[in-house]
Amino acid sequence: MGKASFIVRSGIAAAIIAAPLAAQETDNITVGYSEDGKYFTEDGIPTYNIAEDGTVDWPTYSGFRRYHSECHVCHGPEGEGSSYAPALKESAVNMDYYDFVDVVVNGRQKVNASENSVMPAFGTNVNVMCYLDDIYVYLKARGTDALPRGRPAKKEAKSDVIRETEEACLGS
Secondary structure: OOOEEEEEEOOEEEEEEOOOOOOOOOOOOOOOEEEOOEEEOOOOOEEOOEOOOOOEOHHHHHHHHHHHHHOHHHHOHHHOOOOOOOOHHHHHHHOOHHHHHHHHHHOEEEEOOOOEEEEOOOOOOHHHHOOHHHHHHHHHHHHOOOOOOOOOOOEOOOOHHHHHHHHHHHOO
């Protein structure tokens, strides 16, 4: 099971993050195991799975949809970045998973002589928090060029566990 989970009560997401003792020092891409339609590295970090015929796992497909509904306005289509915000496809590959989660949940502000950027906190936005791992794996797939630009043409079916988890998170 992954090391980060989210609990939603009354529409508010509270992140419970069990941070590792050291930053990610191992491969954060390769599938180590799968569980209920989700894929993880050996260290329990969410990752993508794309079959040889181009079929993507459900979370990667969901991440495409959620990224384009919540993130692309600032960060550009397909995680490519914009003049307003950086390319997240690189962040998902190069940034520690727990740091990525922290920035999305809590936001970040960088202000100095050469930079003035603000990432708002999304910790209370269920449209982001209920799908944060999906967005992350989609961006990782884009950042490694395993997934081309555009809507994935083929996807795995959504598992019953993913469906139940989504309904519980959204309060349906």
